[in-house]
Amino acid sequence: MDRFIDVESLIGLAREASAVKGDCGCLRYDLVGWGSWPVGLYEDSFIKIGTLAKYSPEDAIIEEYHPHGTTYWSPEAPIAPRYYPYNQSTLWQCGKCARLYLRHNDDGAYHVAPRIRRVQYGLVINAPHHSDGREVRAVAH
Numbered sequence: 001m002d003r004f005i006d007v008e009s010l011i012g013l014a015r016e017a018s019a020v021k022g023d024c025g026c027l028r029y030d031l032v033g034w035g036s037w038p039v040g041l042y043e044d045s046f047i048k049i050g051t052l053a054k055y056s057p058e059d060a061i062i063e064e065y066h067p068h069g070t071t072y073w074s075p076e077a078p079i080a081p082r083y084y085p086y087n088q089s090t091l092w093q094c095g096k097c098a099r100l101y102l103r104h105n106d107d108g109a110y111h112v113a114p115r116i117r118r119v120q121y122g123l124v125i126n127a128p129h130h131s132d133g134r135e136v137r138a139v140a141h
């Protein structure tokens with residue numbers, strides 16, 4: 001079972017990671033916004049820290065948070081852990097430099113695409129959701 005990381009913890013970890021200086025192999029890839037898993041990047045270069053997922057994929061909202069006109073792919077899109085896809089992401093750190101990365105699987109119709117995005121401290125935002133990120137389903141009668 002992955003350790004659940006709440007928003008405050010993520011902000012704290014992101015602040016620590018933002019102090020990391022120096023070059024690293026993980027910076028060779030453009031992962032400021034979400035990207036497909038890059039060829040040449042190795043799974044075992046990362047250490048899992050925990051998960052931002054409070055609810056299972058079936059129960060979590062699929063709403064995204066873009067108050068300033070960003071999209072899923074935008075490099076400046078907010079990292080709002082109660083919203084998709086962050087509410088289904090796991091948190092990892094580079095084994096060499098300790099920079100933080102988020103990963104999630106984008107479930108397409110025919111295949112699952114692994115995505116990765118570098119955590120930028122200034123973009124992590126504690127944006128509330130009226131349901132706390134849990135989908136409220138209509139009760140069938």
Ligand SMILES: [Zn+2]
Pocket residue numbers: 024025026027094095096097098099
């Ligand atoms: Zn690194």
